[in-house]
Amino acid sequence: MRIVVCAKQVVDLAQIRMNRETREPILSGIPLIIGDIEKNVLEEATRIKEQHKAEVIALSIGWPQPDGTILECLGRGADRAVMLADPIFETLSSTGVATVLAKAIEKIGDYALILLGEGSTDNNSGQVGPMVAQILGLPLVSYARQLEIVEDKVRIVKGLEDCFETAEASLPVVVTVSAEINEPRIPTILDVMEASSKPQESWSLGDIEISREELEQHHSVKVLSNQYPEQTRKNILFQEELGKSVDSLLQNLVKEGVLER
Amino acid sequence: MTKVTSIVVGAGLAGLSAAYSLARDSIDVLVVERGDYPGAKNITGGRMYFLPIRSLFPELWDEAPWERHIVREVLTGVSKCSSLSIEFSNQKYNNKPYHSFTILGSRFNKWFAQKVAEKGARVINKYKVDDLILDNGKVKGIVVGGAQIEADVVIAADGTMSQIAEKAGLRGKREPQDFALGVKEVIALSPQTIEGRFRLKADEGIAQLFVGSLTKGMLGAGFLYTNRDCISLGLVLGIKDLTDCHLNVMPYELLEEFKLRPEIVPLINGGESVEYSAHVLSESGIKGMPKLFGDGILVAGDAAGMAMNMGLTVRGMEFAIASGALAAEAVRMAKKQNDFSAGALSKYQDLLKESFVWKDLNTFRHAPDVLANPRLFGEYPQLACTMMEKLMTVGEEPKKKLSTTISKELRSRLALSLLRDSFRFWRM
Amino acid sequence: MVEVNIKDKLALDTFKPAKESHLKLNQELCRGCKVRCCLFVCPARVYTMDEQSEIHIEFEACLECGTCLIACPHNAIQWNYPQGGFGVQFRYG
Numbered sequence: 024m025r026i027v028v029c030a031k032q033v034v035d036l037a038q039i040r041m042n043r044e045t046r047e048p049i050l051s052g053i054p055l056i057i058g059d060i061e062k063n064v065l066e067e068a069t070r071i072k073e074q075h076k077a078e079v080i081a082l083s084i085g086w087p088q089p090d091g092t093i094l095e096c097l098g099r100g101a102d103r104a105v106m107l108a109d110p111i112f113e114t115l116s117s118t119g120v121a122t123v124l125a126k127a128i129e130k131i132g133d134y135a136l137i138l139l140g141e142g143s144t145d146n147n148s149g150q151v152g153p154m155v156a157q158i159l160g161l162p163l164v165s166y167a168r169q170l171e172i173v174e175d176k177v178r179i180v181k182g183l184e185d186c187f188e189t190a191e192a193s194l195p196v197v198v199t200v201s202a203e204i205n206e207p208r209i210p211t212i213l214d215v216m217e218a219s220s221k222p223q224e225s226w227s228l229g230d231i232e233i234s235r236e237e238l239e240q241h242h243s244v245k246v247l248s249n250q251y252p253e254q255t256r257k258n259i260l261f262q263e264e265l266g267k268s269v270d271s272l273l274q275n276l277v278k279e280g281v282l283e284r
Numbered sequence: 285m286t287k288v289t290s291i292v293v294g295a296g297l298a299g300l301s302a303a304y305s306l307a308r309d310s311i312d313v314l315v316v317e318r319g320d321y322p323g324a325k326n327i328t329g330g331r332m333y334f335l336p337i338r339s340l341f342p343e344l345w346d347e348a349p350w351e352r353h354i355v356r357e358v359l360t361g362v363s364k365c366s367s368l369s370i371e372f373s374n375q376k377y378n379n380k381p382y383h384s385f386t387i388l389g390s391r392f393n394k395w396f397a398q399k400v401a402e403k404g405a406r407v408i409n410k411y412k413v414d415d416l417i418l419d420n421g422k423v424k425g426i427v428v429g430g431a432q433i434e435a436d437v438v439i440a441a442d443g444t445m446s447q448i449a450e451k452a453g454l455r456g457k458r459e460p461q462d463f464a465l466g467v468k469e470v471i472a473l474s475p476q477t478i479e480g481r482f483r484l485k486a487d488e489g490i491a492q493l494f495v496g497s498l499t500k501g502m503l504g505a506g507f508l509y510t511n512r513d514c515i516s517l518g519l520v521l522g523i524k525d526l527t528d529c530h531l532n533v534m535p536y537e538l539l540e541e542f543k544l545r546p547e548i549v550p551l552i553n554g555g556e557s558v559e560y561s562a563h564v565l566s567e568s569g570i571k572g573m574p575k576l577f578g579d580g581i582l583v584a585g586d587a588a589g590m591a592m593n594m595g596l597t598v599r600g601m602e603f604a605i606a607s608g609a610l611a612a613e614a615v616r617m618a619k620k621q622n623d624f625s626a627g628a629l630s631k632y633q634d635l636l637k638e639s640f641v642w643k644d645l646n647t648f649r650h651a652p653d654v655l656a657n658p659r660l661f662g663e664y665p666q667l668a669c670t671m672m673e674k675l676m677t678v679g680e681e682p683k684k685k686l687s688t689t690i691s692k693e694l695r696s697r698l699a700l701s702l703l704r705d706s707f708r709f710w711r712m
Numbered sequence: 713m714v715e716v717n718i719k720d721k722l723a724l725d726t727f728k729p730a731k732e733s734h735l736k737l738n739q740e741l742c743r744g745c746k747v748r749c750c751l752f753v754c755p756a757r758v759y760t761m762d763e764q765s766e767i768h769i770e771f772e773a774c775l776e777c778g779t780c781l782i783a784c785p786h787n788a789i790q791w792n793y794p795q796g797g798f799g800v801q802f803r804y805g
Contacts, residue, residue, distance in 0.1 A: 043556065211429060211431040212316070212411045212429065213286055213433070215411070216314070216408065219406070
């Protein structure tokens with residue numbers, strides 16, 4: 024059984040600082056790392072591999088070249104990896120990403136299970152998984168919090184808002200997983216050392232028979248602004264004795280409409 | 285079990301220098317770094333003296349991410365409400381090869397590690413070496429989160445608080461009088477603003493040292509270095525004084541007071557604080573060094589206590605780079621004989637003794653005692669400021685002769701100590 | 713003395729806290745300690761004292777400098793670096 028894991032390289036959100044004037048995130052110089060949800064995806068793929076005979080292939084597209092993410096995938100249990108790097112990926116919308124992934128998955132071929140995160144750690148649009156399924160004409164089960172392979176089927180428990188739903192689908196299938204599905208192991212240093220000797224392939228757009236012009240259609244989503252909400256603080260200090268201060272604070276909160284009488 | 289020839293613990297200056305040298309000689313080397321990226325746990329004051337290490341990796345230095353080369357040195361004595369600065373500039377400092385550079389540890393080591401990887405070394409981030417594999421006191425490898433990796437030799441380059449040197453039995457307990465705490469803030473300003481405020485051209489920088497009332501009588505000093513697009517501003521405080529002193533001030537409060545001094549405010553005005561950091565540094569020089577080698581192990585850089593305050597110059601980064609390279613040289617020789625015993629690795633110490641590292645540390649071996657003098661941080665800067673005030677101020681009263689003013693100040697009880705201390709400083 | 717909110721200073725840094733503390737205290741030794749210099753030497757104010765005079769560690773804010781270990785007169789601190797990939801991550805250094 025062949026499992027394809029799609030992994031996204033994201034900026035390290037913990038390192039992001041905000042520009043006080045423009046209220047925009049400062050992205051330059053921020054390390055690129057594998058997304059958090061991808062760790063769950065790889066953990067699940069590895070778990071399946073431990074129970075069934077399976078080969079796990081990591082697939083990542085991005086710019087700059089997602090080699091750190093690929094190494095991390097290999098360290099976390101993938102057997103081999105395919106990477107596509109092109110500046111065009113930097114501005115690609117979800118449909119474009121799904122198109123590229125689907126083409127690459129087709130080229131990898133012979134897949135039984137395609138695993139993705141329910142949404143990326145940075146944009147979290149949650150669209151890419153369903154779109155890949157659509158393009159490949161495969162069934163989709165999303166938000167998996169439990170996954171089991173039963174003969175040639177997957178049985179999945181989905182977390183819905185107020186209930187769980189158990190779904191079954193025949194392989195091949197696309198599954199998007201949520202973070203509740205498992206607790207990812209931290210790979211040992213030996214896993215990381217071994218990772219660099221596992222096979223890696225680097226493909227170009229030509230390798231997956233997709234043209235730049237075709238992809239350019241997918242620059243459809245324009246980001247108009249990306250700012251944090253303006254925070255205005257009144258900085259009122261109540262310095263009377265405690266009882267009085269509390270009263271004044273309450274009065275002010277009521278006046279501001281934060282509390283109601 | 286996985287086996288490599290050499291393991292370097294820590295991707296700081298010493299470790300990366302060792303790894304670069306080893307990889308350049310095609311010796312199998314694995315660097316294990318506990319930070320998210322090389323430099324993530326490094327803190328520099330800021331300045332590296334370039335000339336002693338220039339010949340080590342000549343191919344690297346032209347593209348190194350230097351912040352600014354220092355063209356001006358300022359020494360400032362401060363009292364509560366006045367300050368006296370001595371400024372030294374030298375045309376030679378404007379010419380290549382530059383005398384010294386400011387660097388920022390995280391930026392620099394990220395770049396350096398990339399160069400090390402390009403030479404063929406493996407650099408693994410986010411893993412901490414928890415222990416050593418020991419066999420009858422011989423170091424046989426490392427333990428990382430339960431996984432073991434064997435090696436012919438381990439180079440401990442894990443910084444001032446080196447746990448690896450301790451685990452190998454090469455160093456004992458650290459004493460408060462031998463260490464200082466450095467606290468630092470990085471303040472972002474545009475390169476143009478920095479150049480305007482400090483009267484610098486592009487790429488030029490200054491280094492400024494402050495002594496006096498800012499440390500409230502504690503052994504210590506303030507420092508300011510200009511980087512490309514930010515300023516490093518900080519304090520170094522002797523840990524013994526910090527623990528003894530019942531001043532009840534926190535290090536960050538002292539730093540904040542320093543920032544609010546009238547000498548500093550106009551320099552950092554409008555700047556944005558972008559990082560706050562702290563680390564201990566070794567202050568005891570050669571006397572505080574651990575044993576530098578053992579069976580299957582070498583210790584380099586700050587882990588080996590190779591840092592020192594020499595009064596007017598604060599040294600460490602060039603010691604780290606040189607000692608890393610010399611450790612690598614010793615490993616290369618040991619590998620030739622296939623002998624990694626303490627005897628074979630003792631060559632490292634021989635190489636060090638022939639180098640500027642040992643010679644400088646040895647020449648200035650008395651510096652810690654001379655500098656651990658409270659008068660240097662309290663009374664003398666005060667005296668200098670008071671004297672200048674009397675010389676410079678014209679008040680309502682008729683002004684006294686210069687000689688009267690000076691001799692009156694010097695006739696105070698301080699005169700004898702000043703004479704004695706000057707002599708000690710002179711001999712240092 | 714100026715007042716400084718250390719939390720504001722620490723907010724400038726990136727912290728990736730581990731689940732478990734890398735610093736541990738031998739509370740018995742701490743109870744007998746008169747100096748308690750950990751409370752004022754730490755540049756991140758990791759050590760605080762509660763009303764029962766018990767010392768608490770807020771390891772998440774640790775700058776990993778080592779001052780507390782060197783300063784503690786009773787060797788009451790079991791000092792370690794955090795697990796790899798955790799703790800403070802400096803961007804400038």
